[in-house]
Amino acid sequence: MIKFFLMVNKQGQTRLSKYYEHLEINKRTLLETEVIKSCLSRSNEQCSFIEYKDFKLIYRQYAALFIVVGVDDTENEMAIYEFIHNFVEVLDEYFSRVSELDIMFNLDKVHIILDEMVLNGCIVETNRARILAPLLILDKMSES
Amino acid sequence: MVVPSLKLQDLIEEIRGAKTQAQEREVIQKECAHIRASFRDGDPLHRHRQLAKLLYVHMLGYPAHFGQMECLKLIASPRFSDKRMGYLGAMLLLDERQDAHLLITNSIKNDLSQGSQPVQGLALCTLSTVGSAEMCRDLATEVEKLLLQPSPYVRKKAVLTAVHMIRKVPELSNIFLPPCAQLLQERHHGILLGTITLITELCEGSPAALRHFRKVVPQLVEILRTLVTSGYSAEHSISGVSDPFLQVQILRLLRILGRNHEDSSETMNDLLAQVATNTETSRNAGNAVLLETVLTIMDIRSAAGLRVLAVNILGRFLLNSDKNIRYVALTSLLRLVQSDHSAVQRHRSTVVECLQEPDTSLSRRALELSLALVNSSNVRSMTRELQGFLESCPPDLRADCASGILLAAERFAPTKRWHIDTILHVLTTAGTHVRDDAVANLTQLIGGAQELHAYSVCRLYSALAEDISQQPLVQVAAWCIGEYGDLLLEGSCEETEPLQVEEEEVLVLLEKVLQSHMSLPATRGYALTALMKLSTRLRGDNNRIRQVVSIYGSCLDVELQQRAVEYNTLFRKYDHMRAAILEKMPLMERGGPQVDEEAEESKEARLSEAAPVPTEPQASKLLDLLDLLDGTSGDSQHPPLDPSPGGTLVHLLDLPCAPPALAPIPNVKVFEREGLQLNLSFARPSEIPALLLITATATNSSGSDVTHFVCQAAVPKSIQLQLQAPSGDTVPAQGGLPITQLLRILNPNKAPLRLKLRLTYNHFGQSVQEIFEVNNLPLETWQ
Numbered sequence: 001m002i003k004f005f006l007m008v009n010k011q012g013q014t015r016l017s018k019y020y021e022h023l024e025i026n027k028r029t030l031l032e033t034e035v036i037k038s039c040l041s042r043s044n045e046q047c048s049f050i051e052y053k054d055f056k057l058i059y060r061q062y063a064a065l066f067i068v069v070g071v072d073d074t075e076n077e078m079a080i081y082e083f084i085h086n087f088v089e090v091l092d093e094y095f096s097r098v099s100e101l102d103i104m105f106n107l108d109k110v111h112i113i114l115d116e117m118v119l120n121g122c123i124v125e126t127n128r129a130r131i132l133a134p135l136l137i138l139d140k141m142s143e144s
Numbered sequence: 145m146v147v148p149s150l151k152l153q154d155l156i157e158e159i160r161g162a163k164t165q166a167q168e169r170e171v172i173q174k175e176c177a178h179i180r181a182s183f184r185d186g187d188p189l190h191r192h193r194q195l196a197k198l199l200y201v202h203m204l205g206y207p208a209h210f211g212q213m214e215c216l217k218l219i220a221s222p223r224f225s226d227k228r229m230g231y232l233g234a235m236l237l238l239d240e241r242q243d244a245h246l247l248i249t250n251s252i253k254n255d256l257s258q259g260s261q262p263v264q265g266l267a268l269c270t271l272s273t274v275g276s277a278e279m280c281r282d283l284a285t286e287v288e289k290l291l292l293q294p295s296p297y298v299r300k301k302a303v304l305t306a307v308h309m310i311r312k313v314p315e316l317s318n319i320f321l322p323p324c325a326q327l328l329q330e331r332h333h334g335i336l337l338g339t340i341t342l343i344t345e346l347c348e349g350s351p352a353a354l355r356h357f358r359k360v361v362p363q364l365v366e367i368l369r370t371l372v373t374s375g376y377s378a379e380h381s382i383s384g385v386s387d388p389f390l391q392v393q394i395l396r397l398l399r400i401l402g403r404n405h406e407d408s409s410e411t412m413n414d415l416l417a418q419v420a421t422n423t424e425t426s427r428n429a430g431n432a433v434l435l436e437t438v439l440t441i442m443d444i445r446s447a448a449g450l451r452v453l454a455v456n457i458l459g460r461f462l463l464n465s466d467k468n469i470r471y472v473a474l475t476s477l478l479r480l481v482q483s484d485h486s487a488v489q490r491h492r493s494t495v496v497e498c499l500q501e502p503d504t505s506l507s508r509r510a511l512e513l514s515l516a517l518v519n520s521s522n523v524r525s526m527t528r529e530l531q532g533f534l535e536s537c538p539p540d541l542r543a544d545c546a547s548g549i550l551l552a553a554e555r556f557a558p559t560k561r562w563h564i565d566t567i568l569h570v571l572t573t574a575g576t577h578v579r580d581d582a583v584a585n586l587t588q589l590i591g592g593a594q595e596l597h598a599y600s601v602c603r604l605y606s607a608l609a610e611d612i613s614q615q616p617l618v619q620v621a622a623w624c625i626g627e628y629g630d631l632l633l634e635g636s637c638e639e640t641e642p643l644q645v646e647e648e649e650v651l652v653l654l655e656k657v658l659q660s661h662m663s664l665p666a667t668r669g670y671a672l673t674a675l676m677k678l679s680t681r682l683r684g685d686n687n688r689i690r691q692v693v694s695i696y697g698s699c700l701d702v703e704l705q706q707r708a709v710e711y712n713t714l715f716r717k718y719d720h721m722r723a724a725i726l727e728k729m730p731l732m733e734r735g736g737p738q739v740d741e742e743a744e745e746s747k748e749a750r751l752s753e754a755a756p757v758p759t760e761p762q763a764s765k766l767l768d769l770l771d772l773l774d775g776t777s778g779d780s781q782h783p784p785l786d787p788s789p790g791g792t793l794v795h796l797l798d799l800p801c802a803p804p805a806l807a808p809i810p811n812v813k814v815f816e817r818e819g820l821q822l823n824l825s826f827a828r829p830s831e832i833p834a835l836l837l838i839t840a841t842a843t844n845s846s847g848s849d850v851t852h853f854v855c856q857a858a859v860p861k862s863i864q865l866q867l868q869a870p871s872g873d874t875v876p877a878q879g880g881l882p883i884t885q886l887l888r889i890l891n892p893n894k895a896p897l898r899l900k901l902r903l904t905y906n907h908f909g910q911s912v913q914e915i916f917e918v919n920n921l922p923l924e925t926w927q
Contacts, residue, residue: 017203020273029205046503047467076439077472078432079392082382085428105153107203108196111232119304120272122341125334126389127379134262134297142225 001121002080003055003070005114007103008036010064015103016110020121039066049077060084065100083123090117090128094135109135152196159204172201183214192218192229199229199236212237219251224262227255231266235273249279256286264290264298272305280309284316291323296332303327303338307345314909317346321353328363333380333390336367340393347400350909351848354401361401361408365415368394372419383427391419395436402444404847404878409445416441420453428468431461435472442480455480455487462494467503474498474509481516492517496526499533508541515548523556527566534573543577546570550582560593564600568617572607575614583616587623591729601628609653613662619670622657625650626674627728629681647682651675655692665701672696672704676711680726690715809924815916819846820875820907822855824918826925834892836925838899843882844875846907853883853905860898864890897926 004023007016014032023031038050039059050057055070058080067084071077090113091098095106103110116131117124125131155175162168179194195214202208211233218230238245248270255267268290271283287309290302306320320342327339343360346353371386371394380387398416402409419437424430434457441454458480461473477495481488495517498510511533518526527549534545549570557563567586570578590600601624608621625632633647657663657671676693679686693715696708714722815822820842827837844850851874859865870885891897899918904911 014203025202025205025207043502047471047506049468049471050505074396076392076396076432076436078428078435078468079389081468082388082429082432086382104156107152107200108229108232112228115269119269119301119338120308122304122307122338123389124300124304124338126382126387127333129379130297130334134265138224138228138262 001072001075002118002123003072003121004031005118006032006035006066006068006070008032008039008066008068009100010040010066012036015065015100016107016114018111018114018118020118035068035070036066039068048081058084060088062088063100065103083117083126086126087114087117090131093128094132112138151193152200155197156200172204172206176201176206180210183210188221192226195229195233199233202236208237216247216251219248219255227263227266231270234270238274245274245276246278249282252279253283253286256283256290261295261298265301268298268301268305272301272308275305275308275312277312280312280316284309284313284319288319288323291320291327296330296335299327299330300332300334300338303335303342307338307342310342310345310349314349317349317353321346321356324357325360328360328367333387337390337393340364340390340397344393344397344400347397358401358405358408361398361411364394364398364401365411368398368419369415372422383429384424385427385429385433388429388433391433392436395419395433395440399440399443402440404445406445412440412444413447413450416446417450417453420450420457425460428466431469435461435476438476442476442483451484452487455484455491459491459494462491462498467506470498470501471506471509474506474513478509478513478516481513485517485519488513489517489519489522492522492526496529499529504538504541507537508544511537511541511545511548515552518552518556520556520558523552523558524562527553531566531569531573534570542574546574546578550578550585554585560589561596561599564589564593564596564603568603568607571614571617571620572611575617578616583619586616586620590620590624591627597628598631598634600624601632605632605650605653608657612653612657612660615662615664615667618657618663618667622654622667622670622674625654626670626677629674629678633682647684650678650682651688654678658692658696665703668701668704669707672707672711676714677726679715680723686715809922812918812920812922814901814918814920815903815914817912817914818907820844820850820905822901822903826922828924834890834894836889836891836897838887838889840885840887841882842875842884843879844877845879847877848908849877849880850875851906852911854903855885856902857887858900858902859889860895862891862893862895863897866890891926894926897921 001020003019003021005016005018005020006014008014012033017028017032019028035052035057038052038057039061042050048059050059052070055072056075056077057068057070058077059066059068060081061067067088069080069084071080088098091103091110094109094113095102112135113131116134117126158171158175159168162171175197179198182190182194191214195211195218198208198211198214202211215230215233215237218226219234221227221230234248238248252267252271255263256271259267268287271279271287275283287302287305290298291306293299293302306316310317310320324339324343324346327335327342330336330339343357347357368391371391374386380390382388385391398408398412402412416437420434420441423433423437425434438454438457441450446454455477458473458477461469462477464470464473474495477488477491492514495510495513499507499514501507501510511530514526514530530545530549530552534542534549537545550567553563553566557566564586567582567589571582571586590596593600604617604621604624607617608625612618629650632650654671654675658668658675663671672693675689679689690712693708693711696704697712699705699708714725809826809828811823811825813821813823821844823841823843825839825841827839829835829837840855842850842853842855853870853873853875855870857865857867866888868886868888870883872881872883875881875883889897899921901914901916901918903914906912
């Protein structure tokens, strides 16, 4: 199962964090700094899977933002790698060419999207239209 | 004056504007004070906005526990935006350890039964993330109802919430098992994905469910086949593969169902072959599916042809330019190498190439795999490659590589000379990283290879002359020079270029070792003893040696000082015995597990010298130690001394024994339940008649692992019992590695032995406790 989902930028600032298994709050910041440090120290030729304590980290870099997903041993790393890209595509469609600022200022919407896609550490929905449908309805409701 | 509250966006702007940590903290603290005040005042309109800010601050790592009650209030409010924020807050701030946790149960219950679909969705999401065991029990029926609702949006979430509930409260699986069959017939991929996860969770939890779900294997095969063979479907296609996530999940479930089960595996064979051949490999999504297929093929009882196909796919992955794919290929091959050794051997050359990767995680995997692939036919070429790697590898891999090479050399060495060469090479390149027993192994090896004495001593001498910093090398070289110095001086070795060595040079070298600040005390000991031995081997006079030895008589290191003093005495008073004492050592047997070879030889040397000086007080104690430790050493110079009463020393020295078995006492089976067996085997060492060693072995022939296995024992008061730590606490299923535990029983009064055992363990998902008395102990155990 997915243990946590993080979006951290190159300076080490967390833009999104979602933990599917309980972790103390001070341990979280520690985890995030260590994770971003190991991701930053990798070069382009190295593979995107890191072993960290008892998790496996799968990360992808988009411009200045790292999306890091921590999973346990049972998950297929390449499927998660694909999933990260899927998530970014969904964000792209919703925000039309998403950037880091979009994520920062619309954090609650990004959470909603993530909740639509991952429930309790398991992937539930990957179809873009179906993920965004409730969000678009919500937007329409709040406008009117 | 009421300061208007900031919107979330403005807060974020402010935080971004803060230049330093301190400034940021200030901004946040000010805002938190506002938020707290606003919560106290209870302004309903802006509550969700305040909570949003609080959650942002929480994400940055600041404490936010005062917002918990607000979450509750927001959840209870009828407005959707409030509910949304409240549930989000609950997910992030509340967890099982908080007291406010249980209070949301009621709100969730209401929302689940009466809310609109989005609201139900929110409630399910929160429940599945933070639901505690009690909450799950309360709300199980609600969730079950939602499973059968027509709307797919809610159903897919309800299914995954069920997964969470089962994880928390395994008894609830009874409720969620029946709907699965119906859910599998859905066409909506979201529901299917959730259902497969649910079934996977159920099967992992209980073997009964596993048997039940074997029936749906054909259905799963059909679903997967449709996915693979259907053409492009805009809804689900990701880079040309039709819903790879669902495919991967189904494959994983098939793996669990087919493991160790012939029929299911047969049904899957065709399908797996089809998936393996049809999937697009140019993009990552296809490769993900292929990887899962390969893992499934290897785990179930598949046909041989299929397994070869799987290994070939992995081989293809290895040649791929994408690092990620190579990484997973190496990891999977490592898992397979035990079971399908020959198939993996075919890809050996590619694996060896991967050693050169700049990425450490890849090269580490490649190293492990290469070491696993070494066998007697390829050992020479593999070792050469590995040695090349050792020279250039990053430091954290050095130790593993060095020990790996040494181990492989030990198991598969074609000739002794090659073996010695290899170890020598490893010691010179990575001397500081080898394990401690490498020195012992090498000395024993050289000692045993009589024909190679001259060769080894020449090589070691040249290596030592070049470099005296690598301690293991120096130790072995010093020992060798001491033992075979005469062969070195003859210089007549056919296998290397003839080396003309003068006596003076040898002595100078050894003195250099003695004086160097890089030498460890142990190394110095070796060098000093070697010098001593050379005094008999060399033909010149011994003044130089005597000088050095007497200097060290006042050395600060107590070990060295004692040796030097003894050697001095040997020169002065016992010169006539010197030659006999310092003869060549006979071959050492591989000593008992705790005996350090170096300690052994130094004690033997001291033993021989102490024989003519029985007044030396330490000698007798050493002899006793030696007697008990060195039971198998074949040193012919051992003077006959009566062994001191073994009884008292047994208590002082806790000897973990490889039991020297005498008068074999039959094994006894004392316990058996559902495939878990406990056997006792006995040994009574002859030197200590009161001691009985019992080895308790727990084996598991059932289909489910035994975990948290703890065995405790009790004996009557007149008997002493000592329980040592077990080898582990898990016995894997199907005859996996058994747990052994040693019990030491001292029964000096020869009282009748009674033994009561208490076992606690987890088996088939239940915890078991058994207390029983062993009543079939053979008489020989205590008489």
